[in-house]
Amino acid sequence: MRLRGEAVQVERASHRGVRLRNRSALLTRLFLEGPLTRQELSRRTGLSQPAVSNVVNDLIDDGIVAEAGALESEGGRPSTILRVAPSYGAVAGVDVGETGVRVELFDLGLERLAQSCAPLTAGASPADVADSVLAGLRTVATGHRVLGAGVGVAGIVQQRPEGALVHAQTLGWESVPLESLLRRGTDIPLHLDNGAKTLGQAEMWFGAGRGRRHAVFALIGSGVGAAVVTNGATYRGTSSSAGEWGHTTLMYGGRRCRCGASGCLEAYVGAAAILDRAGSSGAGDEETRLAALVAAASAGDPAARSILDETADYLGAGVADLINLFNPELVVLGGWAGVALAGLLPRVRASAARHALRQPFAQARIELGRLGLDAVALGAATLPMAHLLTTGGRRQ
Structure with missing residues (x-):
């Protein structure tokens, strides 16, 4: 038999879960399809207009959603247009190629704010690559609140709770703990994936x-x-x-x-x-x-x-x-x-x-x-962006 206190806790947890899913659904629609009105969000997500208004008001209070003008209507009040607020924070995308490292910083509208490019010597070690990535992140992050960084790298990226391993046979990399090497030099939340997959993600979202x-x-x-x-x-x-x-x-x-x-x-x-x-x-x-x-x-x-x-x-x-x-x-x-x-x-x-x-x-x-030469770095930046959308705009 469930006690009243336990029932209340379960109900609260369920309510939080529903609210998180609604935040995520609305943010994702706004990011990929916006700007949109509240009415359009209701139609596209299937949420009721009161539910949309409640969640949108919370997102505006949190600063991650902003009003972007008004849409003329045939009679009645104009509809307010909403968008993800570009200035809420920044995300970084890193393209680790065989000949160089490209680091780009984007606002939440994925407009580029800064860029750093550095060559790599042939046969660069994992430690050298990590140092180059960290140097690039420090360069582009100056003066910005960076919510996360995605890294696209050659080879197989094996995700593990303690940090991703990279298996790049053509580079002689076997089980390289690249994420751990990077975490020693930054507190920016990191997301690693294969470079072709980040390119594919960028082309799917924007190209x-x-x-x-x-x-x-x-x-x-x-x-x-x-x-x-x-x-x-x-x-x-x-x-x-x-x-x-x-x-x-x-x-x-x-x-x-x-x-x-x-x-x-x-x-x-x-x-x-x-x-x-x-x-x-x-x-x-x-x-x-x-x-x-x-x-x-x-x-x-x-x-x-x-x-x-x-x-x-x-x-x-x-x-x-x-x-x-x-x-x-x-x-x-x-x-x-x-x-x-x-x-x-x-x-x-x-x-x-x-x-x-x-x-x-x-x-x-x-x-x-x-998307040209920026595709891998832009796709890498979608990794922390996707995390932000999934978590309803909650910072890591």
């Missing part, structure tokens, strides 16, 4: 994938990865390693990949592999040398043109595998090398058409990402 339910987002940089979105959610697999598209076998017994296997897709379409196939060993970083290769091809250099045409054919075959396996409505090509190779898109599409099954290929669009 080419907006409004789609089934899509694949390919990150092409020094290496190659992908994020698979099915029914609106990122597919992760048993230990979050799903999406290691770059290490699917393109050619049995083919070129040696940095992961140690032979014939991986990455060994043919990753920037490092393209430059190796082109015999490019000149001065400059990978981005500079790949840009020079693209420029040479555009200027009529037959050797450069041949390498890029071959790359487009390989990439199209890899995209066909994604289409055959996942039946997406959309495949998006992004990453810094993906941006540099944008001119290859027609040939990539033609190659995918040759290699994919006709029916799923006819249902799929192959497009370039819309």
